[in-house]
Amino acid sequence: MLTYLIKTTEGLLSASIMLGLILSYSKTNFDKRGKRVTLIGIVAGLAASIVMSIMKNATSKIDTGRWNLRIFSLALIAFVLFLLFTINGVRSRTKKAGEVLSEAALGVLAFTVLLYALPDVWAYPYSFLVTEQTVLSTDFLYKLIGYLLGIILVFIVGLAIYQGSERMKAAQSGLLLKLVLLVNAVRQITVGLQIMLAKRMIVSNHVLFSIAKFSSNHSDSFIYAAMILAVIIPIILWMRSFRVKEPYSNPAEHRKIRAKWRNTRRWATTAIITLFLCLMNMTVVKAIDNREVELSPVEDAVVKDGNVYVSFEQVSDGHLHRFGYVTESGTQIRFIVIKKPNSSAYGIGLDACDICGETGYYEKDGQVVCKLCDVVMNINTIGFKGGCNPIVISYSIMNGNIIVPVEGLLEYESEFK
Numbered sequence: 001m002l003t004y005l006i007k008t009t010e011g012l013l014s015a016s017i018m019l020g021l022i023l024s025y026s027k028t029n030f031d032k033r034g035k036r037v038t039l040i041g042i043v044a045g046l047a048a049s050i051v052m053s054i055m056k057n058a059t060s061k062i063d064t065g066r067w068n069l070r071i072f073s074l075a076l077i078a079f080v081l082f083l084l085f086t087i088n089g090v091r092s093r094t095k096k097a098g099e100v101l102s103e104a105a106l107g108v109l110a111f112t113v114l115l116y117a118l119p120d121v122w123a124y125p126y127s128f129l130v131t132e133q134t135v136l137s138t139d140f141l142y143k144l145i146g147y148l149l150g151i152i153l154v155f156i157v158g159l160a161i162y163q164g165s166e167r168m169k170a171a172q173s174g175l176l177l178k179l180v181l182l183v184n185a186v187r188q189i190t191v192g193l194q195i196m197l198a199k200r201m202i203v204s205n206h207v208l209f210s211i212a213k214f215s216s217n218h219s220d221s222f223i224y225a226a227m228i229l230a231v232i233i234p235i236i237l238w239m240r241s242f243r244v245k246e247p248y249s250n251p252a253e254h255r256k257i258r259a260k261w262r263n264t265r266r267w268a269t270t271a272i273i274t275l276f277l278c279l280m281n282m283t284v285v286k287a288i289d290n291r292e293v294e295l296s297p298v299e300d301a302v303v304k305d306g307n308v309y310v311s312f313e314q315v316s317d318g319h320l321h322r323f324g325y326v327t328e329s330g331t332q333i334r335f336i337v338i339k340k341p342n343s344s345a346y347g348i349g350l351d352a353c354d355i356c357g358e359t360g361y362y363e364k365d366g367q368v369v370c371k372l373c374d375v376v377m378n379i380n381t382i383g384f385k386g387g388c389n390p391i392v393i394s395y396s397i398m399n400g401n402i403i404v405p406v407e408g409l410l411e412y413e414s415e416f417k
C-alpha cells in the first residue's frame with residue numbers, strides 16, 4: 001500500500017500543482033475562448049494518456065523514451081511561446097494574434113503535463129495483477145487503496161492550489177505559474193538529455209554526463225522546488241487575511257467580507273496540510289517503505305547421500321525456516337519450509353520466485369512476504385506454481401524428515417549467482 005501511495009504522489013504532484021495554476025491563470029486572464037482551449041487541452045491530455053497507457057502495456061509499439069522526447073519538445077515550444085506572448089509589450093503589439101497564441105500555448109502545456117504524468121499511473125493497477133493474478137486478494141486491495149489515496153491527495157493539492165491562486169493578485173499568480181513551468185522545463189531538458197545519451201542520439205562528454213547523472217540522482221528536487229513555489233500561495237493568503245482593509249457600508253457587507261476570507265484561510269490551510277502530507281509521503285513514509293528487511297539466517301541441515309535432510313522437529317512450529325546447500329562453486333542455494341496452518345502438510349520451495357528472482361521471503365505477522373515486491377503469500381499455496389509463489393522443488397517425506405535431493409537444487413544454481 002505504501003509503495004503505491006508514494007509512487008502516485010511522486011508521479012502526479014508536480015502535474016497537479018501545474019494544472020491548478022494553469023486553470024487559475026486561464027480563468028483570471030483569458031476570455032471564454034481561452035478558458036475553452038485550456039479545458040480542451042486537459043480533456044485531450046486525459047484521453048491521450050489513457051490510450052498511451054494501454055498501448056504501452058498491451059503492445060510493444062511504444063518507445064517510451066522517444067515519445068517523452070516528443071512530449072518534452074512540444075511542451076518546451078509551448079512554454080517559450082507562453083512566456084513570449086504574456087510579456088505586456090509583445091502582447092500589446094501582437095494584439096489578437098498574441099492572445100490566441102498565449103491561450104493555445106497554455107492549452108498545449110496542460111495537454112503535455114497530463115500526457116507525460118498519467119500513462120504510468122494509469123498502468124499501476126495492471127502491475128498489481130501481474131503479481132497478484134486476482135482482484136480478490138488482500139494484497140491487491142491494499143495496493144489499490146494506496147494508489148487511490150495518492151490520487152485523492154494530489155487532486156486535493158491541485159484543487160487547493162487552484163482555489164488559492166484564484167484569490168491572489170493576477171501578477172503574483174502569473175509569476176508563480178511561470179516559475180513552476182520553468183522548473184518543469186528544466187526537468188524536461190535534463191530528462192531529455194538522459195534519454196538522448198542513453199539512446200546515443202548525442203555524443204557523450206564529461207559535462208553532459210555529469211548533468212544527466214546529477215539530475216537523475218536528484219530527480220525529486222524538481223518536485224520539491226514545485227512544492228516550495230506552491231506553498232507560497234497559502235502563505236501569502238494567510239498574511240493578507242490578517243490585513244484585510246476592504247471597505248464596507250453596512251454590517252451585511254462586513255459579514256460577507258469576513259466569510260470570504262474565512263473561506264480563503266480554509267483553502268490555504270488545506271493546501272499547507274496536503275502539501276505537508278505529500279512531503280511526508282516522499283520522505284518519512286518512503287524511508288519506512290524502503291527500509292531493508294533482514295532475512296532470517298540459514299539453519300543447519302544434514303547433507304548426506306546426495307540429499308538435504310530437514311527433520312520435522314526443526315519446522316513444526318508453524319514459522320518460516322530457511323535452509324541451504326552450498327555448491328562446489330561456493331553458491332548457496334536456499335529453500336524455505338513452513339508448516340501449513342491447521343494441517344500436517346508443509347509448504348516447501350526455493351527461496352526465490354520466477355518473477356522477483358532470489359531476493360527471498362520473510363515472515364511478518366504470521367504471513368510469508370516476498371522481500372522485493374511485498375506480495376503476501378497464501379501459505380497454503382506454497383509448494384504450488386503461480387504468481388510470486390516460491391519456485392517448486394522436488395522433495396519426499398520419510399521417517400520424520402523432509403528430504404530434498406541435491407540434484408534438484410543444482411538445477412536452480414543460476415538463480416542464486
